[in-house]
Amino acid sequence: MPSDQIAISARNLTKTYRLFSHPGDRIKQFLALGVKQYYRGFTAVKDISFDIRKGEAVGIIGRNGAGKSTLLQLACGILKPTAGNVLVNGRISALLELGAGFNAEFTGRENVYFQGAVMGIPRKEMDARFDQIAGFADIGIFIEQPVRTYSSGMFLRLAFAVAIHVDPEILVIDEALSVGDAAYRAKCFQRMSAIRSNGGSILLVSHSAEQIAHFCDRVLLLEEGKLIADGAASETLALYVDRLRNRPTKDLTNGTDYSDADDGFMLKAAYSQQETRWGDRAASIEDFRVTQGGFENPDALVAGVVSELMLRIRFHEDIADPIYGLAIKTPQGAMLFTTNTRQMLGACGPAGQKAGDVIRICFEFTPFLDAGDYLISVGVASEGATGIIPHDRRYDSIKLRIAHPQLPSGEIAMSPTFRIADSKNTQGELPN
Numbered sequence: 001m002p003s004d005q006i007a008i009s010a011r012n013l014t015k016t017y018r019l020f021s022h023p024g025d026r027i028k029q030f031l032a033l034g035v036k037q038y039y040r041g042f043t044a045v046k047d048i049s050f051d052i053r054k055g056e057a058v059g060i061i062g063r064n065g066a067g068k069s070t071l072l073q074l075a076c077g078i079l080k081p082t083a084g085n086v087l088v089n090g091r092i093s094a095l096l097e098l099g100a101g102f103n104a105e106f107t108g109r110e111n112v113y114f115q116g117a118v119m120g121i122p123r124k125e126m127d128a129r130f131d132q133i134a135g136f137a138d139i140g141i142f143i144e145q146p147v148r149t150y151s152s153g154m155f156l157r158l159a160f161a162v163a164i165h166v167d168p169e170i171l172v173i174d175e176a177l178s179v180g181d182a183a184y185r186a187k188c189f190q191r192m193s194a195i196r197s198n199g200g201s202i203l204l205v206s207h208s209a210e211q212i213a214h215f216c217d218r219v220l221l222l223e224e225g226k227l228i229a230d231g232a233a234s235e236t237l238a239l240y241v242d243r244l245r246n247r248p249t250k251d252l253t254n255g256t257d258y259s260d261a262d263d264g265f266m267l268k269a270a271y272s273q274q275e276t277r278w279g280d281r282a283a284s285i286e287d288f289r290v291t292q293g294g295f296e297n298p299d300a301l302v303a304g305v306v307s308e309l310m311l312r313i314r315f316h317e318d319i320a321d322p323i324y325g326l327a328i329k330t331p332q333g334a335m336l337f338t339t340n341t342r343q344m345l346g347a348c349g350p351a352g353q354k355a356g357d358v359i360r361i362c363f364e365f366t367p368f369l370d371a372g373d374y375l376i377s378v379g380v381a382s383e384g385a386t387g388i389i390p391h392d393r394r395y396d397s398i399k400l401r402i403a404h405p406q407l408p409s410g411e412i413a414m415s416p417t418f419r420i421a422d423s424k425n426t427q428g429e430l431p432n
Contacts, residue, residue: 007201012084059216090169137161237278
């Protein structure tokens with residue numbers, strides 16, 4: 001690939017830290033002049049190589065201590081590698097830790113200008129950008145208060161607002177989107193999508209596989225400092241789930257590829273080719289049907305009319321407490337609606353299923369949405385000792401078109417009515 005298409009290029013990156021048992025050992029090591037060693041080495045990143053293309057969104061996942069944050073700090077030039085090298089082609093903006101780079105005693109306004117100076121942006125340019133930054137952060141009068149008084153959500157708002165308004169060609173985010181409300185996170189992902197559309201690259205570290213699956217096309221999986229997988233989001237996330245459960249990565253049906261053998265999604269006109277599918281496949285979602293007003297799989301749903309989504313699910317293992325989920329988002333990535341049976345039914349959720357069971361479940365919803373195109377995601381999971389275990393996540397798998405009800409003339413049907421409110425009151429203000 002031509003070098004001008006590469007945003008970040010890492011070759012054989014290795015980072016080893018010196019760990020001292022006692023603070024005084026640092027002085028001893030300095031005085032020993034290399035004759036004796038008073039530390040033990042810990043290699044956080046081991047011989048990692050990868051390229052990030054311009055316009056690409058890449059996720060990095062792995063257990064705690066896998067080396068994710070160290071790798072990002074190496075990519076950003078904050079840490080120097082023990083071996084190997086990393087080349088960055090473009091202006092990089094990073095949110096590496098919540099509040100990192102902010103002076104706790106400075107106000108939000110002062111920190112905005114401080115970050116601009118660090119990025120080499122003249123004060124006049126920051127003057128022109130300040131209102132946009134403050135508007136995006138939307139923290140009100142707190143912009144004039146010391147950031148030590150901020151909540152974690154306010155830190156995120158301001159830090160992200162600054163990061164995206166310094167014209168980044170590469171945006172690096174380390175767990176920063178794990179805080180804040182859902183509406184603001186959706187706003188952040190929309191802006192990240194805009195950066196990608198303009199040719200920018202995104203490097204995202206998150207413990208939320210959901211965020212990675214929704215936004216990233218490619219995922220790097222780290223384990224004990226090593227890069228063990230670099231591939232499509234669906235494949236790498238599925239491998240990650242298998243390794244979290246300490247199970248071999250293999251089919252559950254003695255070699256039969258059940259994930260596609262009975263799959264009816266691809267036969268439907270509403271199936272989305274941009275689907276991201278992952279999970280351990282202890283259960284698989286095989287087919288869907290959308291119904292509204294007695295019509296199955298219509299070309300478009302009418303806004304404001306009760307609709308039903310039916311899913312056919314096959315179980316390949318015993319699952320005691322299955323959780324079924326549904327989400328709707330815009331093609332740009334803004335999440336509009338999410339629900340699951342745990343939220344809807346609480347502890348009295350759906351019954352458990354045995355290996356070999358095939359069931360049909362139904363979500364009923366009323367799409368109060370503007371006319372346009374949307375994407376539906378569905379999933380089946382359960383809760384285990386390590387938390388929620390995704391069995392089959394089918395993200396952005398169903399295309400949803402919303403139309404407003406129309407008359408034969410093509411006008412929007414608004415069902416108007418008419419009455420005379422008060423024939424005697426013809427003057428003055430309208431009556432209460």
